[in-house]
Amino acid sequence: MYLEMMLLTDGRFQVEGKYTSARAGLEHLARSKVDVVFLDMDMPEMNGLEAGEHIQQLNSDIRIVYVTAYSEYAIEAFEIHALDYVLKPIDPDRIAKTLNYIERSIPVSTMKTFGNWRVRCFGHLSFDDGAGNDRQLKWKTAKAQELFAYLLHHRERWISKEILLETLWPDYPKDKAMTYLHTTVSQIRKLVKEWQGQISVEYALDSYRLVIDGILFDVSEFERATDREPAITEQNRLFYENIIVLYRGDYLEGYDxxxxxxxxxxxxxxxxxxxxxxxxxxxxxxxxxxxxxxxxxxxxxxxxxxxxxxxxxxxxxxxxxxxxxxxxxxxxxxxxxxxxxxxxxxxxxxxxxxxx
The missing domain is CATH 1.25.40.10 (Tetratricopeptide repeat domain)
Incomplete structure (x- = not known):
């Protein structure tokens, strides 16, 4: 979980899965395409070298990064074409170098177009392009912004039309409120069209949800990092300093x-x-x-x-x-x-x- 938080904070890659069972991880690889596997060396079902051989048989294009406390396996690891070998405890600066290796080793065509983008809700609702530049979307109406924020607030959960009408247009007749809802959804879809489906509003069974695929969300990153409270150490201090930097203001600050x-x-x-x-x-x-x-x-x-x-x-x-x-x-x-x-x-x- 600590490694996942570091990867998500870096922002360049999407975590497709994490497992405490080597066999479960291999089953995932057999049915899904991934670019990189971070692999421990000491595991209960098979060691990391055995798992690495299985991975290479499944798909020789998968890059393997070993993350382990055992330095003596490094030579064997590189013999099965490991991309990198990182010793525990994991240092944030060291893992950043590993991610640079990965980025250089993956063809550009396999990288997500908007993988560095982040939706920000700490402070004002905005989009960060990954280079530290904030972008405010030109919402056609205040309700379009609120509907987007409300669907984002519920993290891809389906929200019925009835709840949306009660929450955003409580004082309007139902038929008029329904018209406003349809118009507002259409406005949002036009606004996020440039993200080529990585941000979309889906509809099914009289319900809507906002889907974000491959784009970071500062609140989710912050929550994952603060769900657990491990002791602050020299190894993780920088990580948590980066996490509190995400908090640029209160959640949806300034919006009533x-x-x-x-x-x-x-x-x-x-x-x-x-x-x-x-x-x-x-x-x-x-x-x-x-x-x-x-x-x-x-x-x-x-x-x-x-x-x-x-x-x-x-x-x-x-x-x-x-x-x-x-x-x-x-x-x-x-x-x-x-x-x-x-x-x-x-x-x-x-x-x-x-x-x-």
Whole structure:
């Protein structure tokens, strides 16, 4: 799962499948065309060299990249035409070199035309062309943008016409709302036509869904990366720093979509949690100033967070900057009192008293 997140974050390739069983992976290869297989060496059913031989028999054009803790198998791996051999723990910079090898080894005709594009919903709804250039689509109406965002929000799940009418046109007679729905779907289809079917609106059984094939979606990338909370280490720190960079603003920030509020809150909580974990790692490894910068930025998103407050206090204490520690705490107490009419928790107060 960690490797998958790194590949998706890089953005050049699409993950077609992942398996903990070598045999299940081989069955996938027997029925589907893929360009590259990332393969472990130590597996329960057969080792990576055996699996590599099977893969070569199935399709000699498949590139194999071994990802393993065992360096002694490197010579044998390259004898069966392995493209690369990456040692665990996986370093993001090292895997980037591997992806460069892969890209150079695959004929251009097999690469997806829009594989580097990304749909962004953190901040304003936009499209990133893979080179860091944001592109705003020229929506014909505000409802066309909202319908696109709503279908995207549901991640390729079928949404019935009834739900769409109730959500987007609740105050209109049904026949008029139905006309607006059909017109709006048509507008979206015309707008995404340039993506040659990689973005499409499908219809079946009185329901619609938005399909994105081979184009990244920042929210899905962020959720996959934050579903689990492994300890921050030197090996994965850069990966998680790249993940929080995806969070360029709150989910669909600036759009008054009531249906987006629950996910918006959930994603903000994940973001703050990840920032605090990275900051805690930085504080434990001599990067107090960098951690403090992260925490002050995060507190702009959650000004009343006592978890962030306690980390900031700990940071000032590590730097032995007790004047700043006291000023920060007094300002936080005043903020809670003025805005919410409450005092800090006993835990926060106790921690402050210990530091001073």
């Amino acid at each position: 979509y009531p249906w987006a509020e629950t996910l918006r809150s959930n994603l903000l909580e994940r973001y703050l949690n990840t920032v605090m974990r990275i900051a805690a790692y930085d504080m434990g490894h001599g990067f107090e100033r960098k951690a403090l910068e992260r925490l002050h930025f995060a507190q702009q998103k959650a000004p009343y967070s006592e978890e962030i407050c306690r980390l900031v206090l700990a940071n000032y204490a590590l730097q032995r900057d007790f004047a700043s520690l006291s000023r920060y705490y007094e300002a936080f107490v005043q903020l809670l009192h003025t805005d919410l009419g409450i005092e800090p928790s006993q835990e926060t107060t106790s921690i402050y008293n210990q530091y001073v």
